[in-house]
Amino acid sequence: MFNFDNVIERRHTNSLKWDNFGPIYQLTSIEDILPMWVADMDFAVPQCVTTAITKRLEHPVFGYSNICDNTYLAIINWLATHHHYTVKKDELLFRHGVIPALANVIAALTKEGDAIVISPPVYHPFYFIPTNLNRTLLTCPLVEQNGHYHFDFDAFEQQLIKAKAYILCNPHNPGGMVWDEATLREIVRLCAKHDVLIISDEIHADLVFQPHQHIPIATVAGDEINRVITCMAPTKTFNLASIQSAFMIVHDANKRELIESYATANGQGGINVLAVEATRAAFEEGEEWRLAMLDYISHTMDVVIRELSTIDGVTALKPDGTYLLWIDYRATGLSEKEIMQRLLTVGKLALEPGTKYGVEGEGFLRMNLACPLATAEEAIARFKKALA
Known part of the structure; x- marks a missing residue:
C-alpha cells in the first residue's frame, strides 16, 4: 500500500x-x-495529511484561526493509546517547533545565569539554546560502552546540585536509546531531590522499534509530574518539518501561565491553519x-x-x-x-x-x-x- x-x-x-x-x-x-x-x-x-491540507486549501479565506477541538482530541487520543499518557486539553500549548518550545520554557521558567544540565553527546540545540539565553550550561556526559550509553547517576547528581533545569532527550538523539522505566524514575527522583525542572524532548517518541517501548517521563513522575514539561511533535514521525507543528504538555497551571505570558510578551504565536489540519490528520489517520x-x-x-x-x-x-x-x-x-x-x-x-x-x-x-x-x-x- x-x-x-x-x-x-x-x-x-x-x-x-x-x-x-x-x-x-x-x-x-x-x-x-x-x-x-x-x-x-x-x-x-501520508496521503491523509495531503488530503487534509488540500481540503483546507479549497476554502479561499485564510484569516486568523484557532486550533480546532478535533486536533486537540487527536493528540489526546494518540498519547493515551500509544503512550498510556493521560493529558487534558488545557495542558497542551502549541509552538511551531520543539526547539522554540524549549527556548520558551527556559526563558520563562529560569533566569539569566541559572544552570541548565544536558547529557552529551546530544542534539546540538541543547547547547546553544541555553547559552544564547545567557544561562550557564553544565554537561554530564553519558557513559558509552560498546556503542551503548547509560547515565552515571553519581556524576549526574553532582551537576543537579547546581542546576535549575535538566533537558532530557528521550528517545536519545544521536545515540538512539529509548530510556527504560528505571532510568527515568531515577532522573525524576534526583531532579525532585534537588528541585530541578525537567524539560523532556520526546520528538522521536513514535519512532521506536520493537520490542522497545517509549515511556514519557511524565508517566512515571508520580507526584512530581508538575516539574516535568514534555515537548512533542508530529513532524519527525510524519515528515512534516516544514509544516512547523509542535506542542508542550504542561501539567502545572502556574508554569503554563508563565510560559504563555513570556510567549505573548515576545510575539510568539501558535501553529498555522495548515499545521492544525496536518497534525489532526496525522494523529487521526496516520x-x-x-x-x-x-x-x-x-x-x-x-x-x-x-x-x-x-x-x-x-x-x-x-x-x-x-x-x-x-x-x-x-x-x-x-x-x-x-x-x-x-x-x-x-x-x-x-x-x-x-x-x-x-x-x-x-x-x-x-x-x-x-x-x-x-x-x-x-x-x-x-x-x-x-x-x-
Whole structure:
C-alpha cells in the first residue's frame, strides 16, 4: 500500500537537506554529493495529511484561526493509546517547533545565569539554546560502552546540585536509546531531590522499534509530574518539518501561565491553519503509514549495519528508536577531519560528524536512514569507496 522504495527527486526544491548544505560542509559544489545528514525523511507524507491540507486549501479565506477541538482530541487520543499518557486539553500549548518550545520554557521558567544540565553527546540545540539565553550550561556526559550509553547517576547528581533545569532527550538523539522505566524514575527522583525542572524532548517518541517501548517521563513522575514539561511533535514521525507543528504538555497551571505570558510578551504565536489540519490528520489517520514506515526503516538499518560490519574499523548498533544510525569508526584510526574529508571528496557522501553533538561524539558519525533502500545502498557503496 505504501511505496517507500519510490525515489523522490528533492534537488532544486529549496530543500535544506538536498539543496542548501554546501556552506555547512564548506563545499562550493554539491550536485554530486549524497546528503544523509539532517533528520528529515525522503518519503512522501501520508496521503491523509495531503488530503487534509488540500481540503483546507479549497476554502479561499485564510484569516486568523484557532486550533480546532478535533486536533486537540487527536493528540489526546494518540498519547493515551500509544503512550498510556493521560493529558487534558488545557495542558497542551502549541509552538511551531520543539526547539522554540524549549527556548520558551527556559526563558520563562529560569533566569539569566541559572544552570541548565544536558547529557552529551546530544542534539546540538541543547547547547546553544541555553547559552544564547545567557544561562550557564553544565554537561554530564553519558557513559558509552560498546556503542551503548547509560547515565552515571553519581556524576549526574553532582551537576543537579547546581542546576535549575535538566533537558532530557528521550528517545536519545544521536545515540538512539529509548530510556527504560528505571532510568527515568531515577532522573525524576534526583531532579525532585534537588528541585530541578525537567524539560523532556520526546520528538522521536513514535519512532521506536520493537520490542522497545517509549515511556514519557511524565508517566512515571508520580507526584512530581508538575516539574516535568514534555515537548512533542508530529513532524519527525510524519515528515512534516516544514509544516512547523509542535506542542508542550504542561501539567502545572502556574508554569503554563508563565510560559504563555513570556510567549505573548515576545510575539510568539501558535501553529498555522495548515499545521492544525496536518497534525489532526496525522494523529487521526496516520497509524498504518507509521507502522509500515518503521518496518521499512528497520529492514534498511539491518542491511546497512550488516554492510558496515564488512568495513575494517567500522561498527554500528541498531538503535532502540529514531531513524538515525550512530556509526563508530574509532578503530579505523582516522581523525574526524580525515574521515569527513574522505567521505566528502572521495565518497561524495555527507554524514554528520559526531562532535556536532559534543566532544563526546568524537569517533562517531550520524547517518539518516529515513530513505529508500536504494538510497541507503548507494550511501554504503560511497562509504566503502571513501575508506577503501
